[in-house]
Amino acid sequence: MAEISKEKMEQIAQMWNARGKGLITHMALEIEEVSSDGVRVRMPFNPDFCVDTDQTLLHGGILTALLDSVFGLANFVAIEGVSTMATLDLRVDYLRAARSRADVIVNAHCFRQTRHIAFNAGSIWFDGHEDAEIARGTASFALTRGDVSLFEAMTKGKAS
Amino acid sequence: MIDLETVNANASRVPFFRFLNFEVQSLDSLHAEAEMTFEERHIGNPVMDHYHGGIIASFMEATAAIAVHPDFSEAPAKPINLTVDYLRPGVKGPLFARANVTRKGKRIASVSVITWQTDRDKPVAEGLYHFLLV
Numbered sequence: 001m002a003e004i005s006k007e008k009m010e011q012i013a014q015m016w017n018a019r020g021k022g023l024i025t026h027m028a029l030e031i032e033e034v035s036s037d038g039v040r041v042r043m044p045f046n047p048d049f050c051v052d053t054d055q056t057l058l059h060g061g062i063l064t065a066l067l068d069s070v071f072g073l074a075n076f077v078a079i080e081g082v083s084t085m086a087t088l089d090l091r092v093d094y095l096r097a098a099r100s101r102a103d104v105i106v107n108a109h110c111f112r113q114t115r116h117i118a119f120n121a122g123s124i125w126f127d128g129h130e131d132a133e134i135a136r137g138t139a140s141f142a143l144t145r146g147d148v149s150l151f152e153a154m155t156k157g158k159a160s
Numbered sequence: 161m162i163d164l165e166t167v168n169a170n171a172s173r174v175p176f177f178r179f180l181n182f183e184v185q186s187l188d189s190l191h192a193e194a195e196m197t198f199e200e201r202h203i204g205n206p207v208m209d210h211y212h213g214g215i216i217a218s219f220m221e222a223t224a225a226i227a228v229h230p231d232f233s234e235a236p237a238k239p240i241n242l243t244v245d246y247l248r249p250g251v252k253g254p255l256f257a258r259a260n261v262t263r264k265g266k267r268i269a270s271v272s273v274i275t276w277q278t279d280r281d282k283p284v285a286e287g288l289y290h291f292l293l294v
Contacts, residue, residue, distance in 0.1 A: 022203030023212040048179045051235045059176035060239040061221045065214020069204075086246065087213040093241040 009034060012077065024069055027062075036078045038109030041070050042127070045101045058098035060135070063124055067092060067137040070108040071120040075141055078110040079118060083146030088117070092137040102126040104134075118143055161189065162231045170232060171222075177236075180219055182257075184226055189261075192227035194219070196255045211250030216275060216285050217242065220257055224271040224289040227259035240268070240290040250284045253277055259289075267294050 012034060026046070033040040047055040049062040068087055075085055098104075108122030117140055124135040167184045171177045182196035196202075196219045204212025225236035256276055263270045269291045275284045 021200055022206050023201060023215060024204075026201045048175050050175045051177075053173060053175075055175060057235060059174075059218065059221075059236075060242075061180075061214065061218025062176065064217045064221070064242065064244075065212060068212070068214040068217070086249070089243065089245050090213065090217065091241070091243045092217075094239050097238070 008077070012073070015076070023065060027066065027069070029066075029069065031073070032105075034073075034077055038107060039070060039074045039077060040105065040107050041066075041073065043104040043106065045103060056099050056101055058100075058104070060092070060094050060098070063094070063098060063104075063135040064090065064092045064137065066104065066106050066124065067108065067122050067135070068139065070106045070122060071110075071137075071139050071141065074108045074110050074120060074122075075113075075118045075143075079113050079143065081145050082143050084144040085118070086142045088140045088142050090137065090139040092135055094135050095133050098126075098134045100126045100129075102128065105130075113143075115145065116143055117141065161187070167226060167230050170230075171226065174236065176218070177222055180215065180222060182219060182222065184223075184230075187226070187230055190227070190264075191261070192223050192230065192259045194223045194226070194257050196257070198252050198254060205249075208249070209252045211255065211284075213244075213246055213285075216246070216250050216255065217244045217287065219255060220244065220259070220273040220275055220285065220287045221289055223257040224259040224273050224287075225291065227261050227271055228264065228269045228291050228293070237269070237291040237293070240292050242287055242289045244285055244287040246285050248282060248284050250275075251277065255284065256280075264293075267292065269293055 030042045051059045112119040182194045186193045202215045229237040259273045271289045273287045
């Protein structure tokens, strides 16, 4: 994986933590690896995200939400000078039933960026079962280039 | 046809449906409509307080699953895949979804879903969902 600057890594960690509210906070995401080639994030098991009363089967929607979030992070890392980012479309295949109480691992990367659009792909599996993918997704994002970086907007509360 | 009260009672037993916090408002053999209440935990953009795209897709998936199989016992209908087009930001406030079962075969169902806030003609997102019925 390509090196990224220590400064940017610190920015990313700050941005993630500075949110302080919303879904990402509830997902309790932990960044495991970050580079301009891709990111790997861990989501701890959360019974609130299950569909069954036994609470062992994750709802597909939370996997979709996880992909959408981590695509955003991958774009932030890979693309310089982005002021806003909006998901244009998203496709997710649920490859097998997500039945486990293990942590969820997601790998995502931006495989093409243009001035206006970023294209992403990612995979999800349960920790320790990389050979048994539970979901795979692709998405495109509309980018706005500008002086105010996404990071500044997130941390200083400027409108994005 | 199952009544709304039973559907909402079933839905309230699903932990993730409680996380989404929505209520089914109408139902027939091919459609379901629901309303989701805005919650702090639904936020994706903390600067603007917009809904997270994943929460919008989850709400659409939940409404679609109920349209396909409203009287589920163990878990909602099994999703195969989805595609979502995000058309407008979902702002603070209630979000509505209407799921329309376009085809229900023996094994597979296709469902189209639309979401909006104040005006049905200004959708927030549109999606296509497939479910496995066996």
